[in-house]
Amino acid sequence: MIIKTEPSPKNKFFESIIYILEKMLLLLIETIITSIFLLYVQFSPQMGNIWWRGDYFSPMGAIELMKYPFREPKMWNLEFWDVNYYIWMIIGIFMYINIKLNYLNIIV
Numbered sequence: 001m002i003i004k005t006e007p008s009p010k011n012k013f014f015e016s017i018i019y020i021l022e023k024m025l026l027l028l029i030e031t032i033i034t035s036i037f038l039l040y041v042q043f044s045p046q047m048g049n050i051w052w053r054g055d056y057f058s059p060m061g062a063i064e065l066m067k068y069p070f071r072e073p074k075m076w077n078l079e080f081w082d083v084n085y086y087i088w089m090i091i092g093i094f095m096y097i098n099i100k101l102n103y104l105n106i107i108v
Helices: 012-043 059-070 078-083 085-102
Strands: none
Touching: 012 059, 012 085, 059 085
16 A cells, blocks of 8 residues: 655745745845945045045945946956955855855755
């Protein structure tokens, strides 16, 4: 006699909550990375005064700096990685994957 057993049913609600929490973690990490990047370029001796110039706030300076690697191929050279926003984002994604695999015990 063979008894056919079904795998235990998965709780869709629990899975969706886990999915939402994982995406919130990614958003949190990328927000922190973006904030650190903006502070770094603002107070860096090589760059400085990107989004705060003199007595006025200029957020377009930071936005233009973030878009600049798409216009200037030299920004992808190793010497400019510290001011390349997308390199910082890649590092943030690696941090997220590391946290997810090592600390959350969830397979990607």
